[in-house]
Amino acid sequence: MIDLYYWTTPNGHKITIFLEEAALPFKLIPVNISTGDQFKHEFLKISPNNRIPAIVDHKPLEGNKPISIFESGAILLYLADKIKKFIPQDLRGRNETLQWLFWQMGGLGPMAGQNHHFVQYAPEKIPYAMTRYIKETSRLYGVLNKQLSDGRDYIVGEYSIADMASYPWIVPHKRQEQKIEEFPYLHKWFERIRQRPATIKAYDVAKTVNVAPSVTEESKKILFGQDSKVVK
Numbered sequence: 001m002i003d004l005y006y007w008t009t010p011n012g013h014k015i016t017i018f019l020e021e022a023a024l025p026f027k028l029i030p031v032n033i034s035t036g037d038q039f040k041h042e043f044l045k046i047s048p049n050n051r052i053p054a055i056v057d058h059k060p061l062e063g064n065k066p067i068s069i070f071e072s073g074a075i076l077l078y079l080a081d082k083i084k085k086f087i088p089q090d091l092r093g094r095n096e097t098l099q100w101l102f103w104q105m106g107g108l109g110p111m112a113g114q115n116h117h118f119v120q121y122a123p124e125k126i127p128y129a130m131t132r133y134i135k136e137t138s139r140l141y142g143v144l145n146k147q148l149s150d151g152r153d154y155i156v157g158e159y160s161i162a163d164m165a166s167y168p169w170i171v172p173h174k175r176q177e178q179k180i181e182e183f184p185y186l187h188k189w190f191e192r193i194r195q196r197p198a199t200i201k202a203y204d205v206a207k208t209v210n211v212a213p214s215v216t217e218e219s220k221k222i223l224f225g226q227d228s229k230v231v232k
């Protein structure tokens with residue numbers, strides 16, 4: 001059994017998408033990041049960066065001791081390696097998948113995250129910051145659109161953890177001030193993933209965990225006022 005420490009955000013959705021695709025049984029443990037659950041001592045032992053998602057696998061392939069993993073990219077890779085699915089098994093396919101997974105982790109995720117921050121949440125409208133991240137998000141959409149432009153259905157051909165990592169960060173395309181129809185290959189890819197039964201199930205799970213998702217003034221203080229004291 002896998003314990004999933006989860007909240008209903010793009011990085012959380014990555015893992016429910018994987019687990020639903022793989023039909024792996026899991027126990028969902030909500031970590032409400034709007035109320036500060038991510039700073040609890042027990043959670044920090046599993047996720048020292050005070051961020052969701054994290055997992056504990058009670059039945060790893062090696063040994064009897066449970067293994068805990070934080071960072072969504074590391075979790076996706078661990079799970080894909082465990083079941084030998086959603087990552088090609090040949091050298092070239094595996095490395096292509098890792099490049100796009102790292103592209104999401106180091107590029108699309110953080111840049112779209114800053115876009116969300118400055119466009120939706122920052123208390124002041126800072127035109128330079130907003131333009132910077134809207135444009136950078138657009139550039140990254142362009143990169144993904146080009147990768148998909150040779151007629152392939154998914155980022156590395158077959159459906160993989162690179163797609164599962166990227167899709168949840170394209171879901172808020174309107175809030176990111178992107179016109180998805182201007183990226184035709186990306187748009188078709190997005191619809192293809194949106195309609196997969198496992199994707200639908202993963203987003204249905206989210207609705208049961210967080211019935212009224214909203215970022216309040218109180219939660220903004222928790223989410224955006226952190227310094228090193230929160231992990232002491």
Ligand SMILES: N[C@@H](CCC(=O)N[C@@H](CS)C(=O)NCC(=O)O)C(=O)O
Nearest residue numbers: 009010011033038051052053071072
């Ligand atoms: N690089 C990390 C980022 C995780 C992350 O930023 N998680 C957010 C939700 S999407 C979170 O837990 N935020 C809690 C906080 O900011 O205190 C990953 O991919 O796992």
